[in-house]
Amino acid sequence: FGEKTTAPAPPVAELHLHIEGTLQPELIFALAERNGMELPYQDIDELREKYEFTDLQSFLDLYYANMAVLQTEQDFTDMTRAYLKRAAAGGVRHAEIMMDPQAHISRGVALETCVNGVANALATSEEDFGISTLLIAAFLRDMSEDSAIDVLDQLLAMHAPIAGIGLDSAEVGNPPSKFERLYQRAGEAGLRRIAHAGEEGPASYITEALDVLHVERIDHGIRCMEDTDVVQRLVAEQVPLTVCPLSNVRLRAVDKLADHPLPEMLAIGLNVCVNSDDPAYFGGYVDENFEQLVKILEFSVPEQATLAANSIRSSFASEARKAELL
Numbered sequence: 001f002g003e004k005t006t007a008p009a010p011p012v013a014e015l016h017l018h019i020e021g022t023l024q025p026e027l028i029f030a031l032a033e034r035n036g037m038e039l040p041y042q043d044i045d046e047l048r049e050k051y052e053f054t055d056l057q058s059f060l061d062l063y064y065a066n067m068a069v070l071q072t073e074q075d076f077t078d079m080t081r082a083y084l085k086r087a088a089a090g091g092v093r094h095a096e097i098m099m100d101p102q103a104h105i106s107r108g109v110a111l112e113t114c115v116n117g118v119a120n121a122l123a124t125s126e127e128d129f130g131i132s133t134l135l136i137a138a139f140l141r142d143m144s145e146d147s148a149i150d151v152l153d154q155l156l157a158m159h160a161p162i163a164g165i166g167l168d169s170a171e172v173g174n175p176p177s178k179f180e181r182l183y184q185r186a187g188e189a190g191l192r193r194i195a196h197a198g199e200e201g202p203a204s205y206i207t208e209a210l211d212v213l214h215v216e217r218i219d220h221g222i223r224c225m226e227d228t229d230v231v232q233r234l235v236a237e238q239v240p241l242t243v244c245p246l247s248n249v250r251l252r253a254v255d256k257l258a259d260h261p262l263p264e265m266l267a268i269g270l271n272v273c274v275n276s277d278d279p280a281y282f283g284g285y286v287d288e289n290f291e292q293l294v295k296i297l298e299f300s301v302p303e304q305a306t307l308a309a310n311s312i313r314s315s316f317a318s319e320a321r322k323a324e325l326l
């Protein structure tokens with residue numbers, strides 16, 4: 001599980017990845033032991049039994065609980081290096097990695113500890129794993145905007161090496177417009193802006209993220225398919241949508257992979273790419289998402305090449321790096 005030795009062509013960029021969602025059960029147990037913590041599970045099998053999700057919230061509950069094992073800078077570095085190693089084996093050559101600072105400081109871990117731990121691993125990702133990387137601070141939309149602004153200000157004050165901000169966690173009832181001031185501030189600070197929208201929330205959240213938050217990319221976005229006006233706009237503006245097929249199945253945003261809208265989204269000219277979201281929880285890294293798309297939805301080699309090229313073009317990598325990978 002999780003081991004991979006051959007990298008498929010062509011190169012891909014992973015643009016939708018929560019680093020905390022790469023925490024594999026084996027590492028959860030190893031870190032708990034290293035930190036002298038008791039887990040509420042006897043063994044890895046008992047933990048794995050919890051990976052049956054009914055919706056986004058049922059996943060988030062386990063995702064936040066398991067993060068408790070992340071205590072030291074080294075813990076964050078080890079988790080990040082484990083992801084980079086596995087992603088490299090699966091053909092990822094550029095990764096834009098989200099982390100959830102509020103999920104760590106709210107349980108007493110210093111902001112410096114979590115940010116530096118992840119950033120230390122990213123600083124040598126190209127030499128060590130052949131993956132160019134950048135870091136995105138994601139804010140929890142079920143918390144207040146004031147909390148998010150406070151953390152953003154701390155990140156800016158400490159000159160944290162972040163390239164942008166994102167918005168994740170419980171979507172329904174927490175629309176993008178709740179974070180208008182946060183995104184304005186991030187824009188003024190020169191940060192790139194992305195947001196989850198249209199995963200469980202309605203297509204109107206996608207429009208709001210574009211118009212109110214001025215995001216450059218939408219994470220998920222699959223529910224755009226319920227509104228032809230939104231689809232038309234996304235096609236016209238070629239807004240990148242970071243789609244996560246196995247995540248959508250595991251969180252029941254779609255019933256089964258055979259029903260996933262990705263083939264139609266690609267066919268009508270939406271700018272879509274394939275990502276893993278939380279690979280330790282959803283049964284697959286990027287290469288495994290591609291494998292399943294080929295197996296179940298019969299994606300052709302040219303279609304796979306388009307998805308891969310879209311991921312590179314939609315990234316925030318330098319033009320030189322993009323040219324290298326395309």
Ligand code: HPA
Binds near residue numbers: 063168169170277278
């Ligand atoms: N959706 C929303 N929030 C998240 C996710 C997701 O898939 N993963 C981690 N936080």
Ligand code: ZN
Binds near residue numbers: 016018196219
């Ligand atoms: Zn996500």
